Amino acid sequence: MNKPLKQHLIDPEICIRCYTCEMTCPLEAIEHDDNNVVVDASKCNFCMDCIPVCPTGSIDEWRVVNDPYSLDEQFEWDELPAQADIQTAGGEVETGMEALDEAMAALLAEAHAGAGGKAKAPASASKPTVNMYNLGKPAKAVVQGNYRLTSEDSDSDVRHIILDLGGLPFPVLEGQSVGIIPPGTDDEGKPHLPRLYSVSSPRDGERPNFNNLSLTVKRDEGGLCSNYVCDLKKGDTVQLTGPFGATFLMPEDPQARLLMICTGTGSAPMRAFTMRRQRSVGAKSGGMVMFFGARTPESLPYFGPLNKVPDTLLKKHLVFSRIPGAAKEYVQDRMRAEEDVVAEMIADPNTHIYICGLRGMEEGVEKTLTNIAESIGQPWGALRDTMRNEGRYHVETY
Numbered sequence: 001m002n003k004p005l006k007q008h009l010i011d012p013e014i015c016i017r018c019y020t021c022e023m024t025c026p027l028e029a030i031e032h033d034d035n036n037v038v039v040d041a042s043k044c045n046f047c048m049d050c051i052p053v054c055p056t057g058s059i060d061e062w063r064v065v066n067d068p069y070s071l072d073e074q075f076e077w078d079e080l081p082a083q084a085d086i087q088t089a090g091g092e093v094e095t096g097m098e099a100l101d102e103a104m105a106a107l108l109a110e111a112h113a114g115a116g117g118k119a120k121a122p123a124s125a126s127k128p129t130v131n132m133y134n135l136g137k138p139a140k141a142v143v144q145g146n147y148r149l150t151s152e153d154s155d156s157d158v159r160h161i162i163l164d165l166g167g168l169p170f171p172v173l174e175g176q177s178v179g180i181i182p183p184g185t186d187d188e189g190k191p192h193l194p195r196l197y198s199v200s201s202p203r204d205g206e207r208p209n210f211n212n213l214s215l216t217v218k219r220d221e222g223g224l225c226s227n228y229v230c231d232l233k234k235g236d237t238v239q240l241t242g243p244f245g246a247t248f249l250m251p252e253d254p255q256a257r258l259l260m261i262c263t264g265t266g267s268a269p270m271r272a273f274t275m276r277r278q279r280s281v282g283a284k285s286g287g288m289v290m291f292f293g294a295r296t297p298e299s300l301p302y303f304g305p306l307n308k309v310p311d312t313l314l315k316k317h318l319v320f321s322r323i324p325g326a327a328k329e330y331v332q333d334r335m336r337a338e339e340d341v342v343a344e345m346i347a348d349p350n351t352h353i354y355i356c357g358l359r360g361m362e363e364g365v366e367k368t369l370t371n372i373a374e375s376i377g378q379p380w381g382a383l384r385d386t387m388r389n390e391g392r393y394h395v396e397t398y
Contacts, residue, residue, distance in 0.1 A: 004064045004086045008039045008046060013079045013130055014058035014119070016177050016244035018196050021050035021059050033075050034136030041068035055396055056247065057119045078131075120391040122251035122352060126203075129171045130246055135194070138181055138239040141165050143232045144212060151298035157219040158265060158301045159230045160200070163238065165211045170240070172213055173203050174272035175248040175354075175394075179241035180215075182225040194241045195225035198356070198396075200268035202276040216268040216301055248354070248394045250276060257287040257351045259342070261331055261365055266357030267292055267301055269396070273354070274314050286313035287350075289341065293331040293361070295322035315341075332364040335372070342369075343376045346383065352392045359397040 010021070010030075015037055022030040022037060029043035030050065050059050063069075063083055121128075133139040141163035149158045172178065179194025186192055201214040219230040232238065250258065250273045258277075260270045270290060277286045294300035297320060306316055317338060321328045335342050345351045346369070355365055366380075373380035387393035 004066055007041050007063050007065050007068050008044045009061040010037050011058040011061050011080050012036045012077050014056050014246045016056055016196055019193050020053045024050050024053050034134045036075050038071055038074035119247040121247045121249045122391040124251040124253040125249040126173055126252055128173050128246050129243055133241050138241050139168055139170055141238050141240055143234055143236045146232050149301040154299040156299040159217050161215045161217055162206050163213055172199050172243040174250050174276050175269045176243040176245040178243055181239040182228045198268035200271045202272050216265045218265045248396050254281055255350055259345045259351055259353045260290040261355045263293040263357030263361050269356055278313055289315045291317045291331040291334055293319040296320055332368040335368045339372050342372050347376055355395045362397055
């Protein structure tokens with residue numbers, strides 16, 4: 001009998017198919033087909049390089065097995081198999097979790113430190129549809145509109161793209177992402193992989209009860225897909241994969257409070273959350289607070305529409321770092337200025353925290369939350385882990 005083996009796996013339900021792990025792996029142990037991203041057990045040496053770059057934590061899955069799951073088996077999965085009971089080299093049978101705890105303790109400690117813990121969906125969140133359309137069978141959508149959200153004078157070209165799915169079913173929840181496949185091939189003659197964009201419309205569509213969705217896309221100089229999307233014209237057809245994401249979802253509990261912290265196009269899921277609440281609770285209190293950072297008002301997506309959302313639904317803190325003649329202010333600075341508000345929210349067991357935007361914002365926000373939590377006698381690390389385990393702490397940075 002072979003000694004039980006550790007195997008590194010990817011959760012196909014949570015994975016958003018951004019392929020960052022595959023591009024990062026120094027051993028080329030990670031690969032994909034039209035359906036899933038998988039790990040080759042014969043190549044993986046647990047170097048952990050892929051762990052911190054994964055935006056969802058789907059890469060942070062492990063099993064102890066007598067025989068490794070093959071690539072073909074992993075390609076067929078819609079969800080991860082449970083940890084099975086293991087027969088040891090001495091012929092004894094251990095329960096699956098005993099084997100996992102014993103064989104993986106040190107490795108898991110290192111892995112979880114890199115990934116920041118496992119993400120969970122809110123308990124009341126709707127069940128998401130995942131990976132309905134893939135590389136081999138993409139959905140086709142027609143561009144209904146392409147609107148610039150930032151001033152023509154701004155150095156930031158951010159677009160609001162509305163896509164019509166026609167009669168094609170494409171169930172998507174607030175907080176999920178879709179992939180757009182840019183046309184053409186790469187330097188090796190292979191079709192381009194999809195680029196992921198968060199959906200910025202609620203589940204019933206950009207226009208209620210119409211089968212459409214919206215995206216918030218910033219043009220990046222030299223960016224293959226962002227330039228393609230930002231140049232789309234009404235009537236153009238695009239290929240979509242997805243939906244993706246099973247944890248960065250909003251609670252369906254109307255009493256749940258949302259503390260949303262974002263920069264730039266990280267506002268996309270926050271817009272979807274806000275519209276969902278606005279349509280579901282009407283003029284009642286939305287229980288939502290947003291800290292939204294940009295360089296200037298002219299470069300802040302949805303600046304005008306956001307100001308029309310009543311404070312009773314969404315309390316807004318719009319923060320700018322490049323206004324001429326004014327001191328630089330970032331989201332963490334405003335959070336410190338509003339310490340009492342943030343402290344009261346993080347102490348409330350009904351509060352969910354959502355952080356979305358550039359990866360560089362994480363450190364400052366984390367330090368600020370640490371300081372605010374400590375001011376009310378709460379160790380932030382323990383509180384954050386509790387919130388994460390309860391599906392109330394969500395981070396998606398890129």
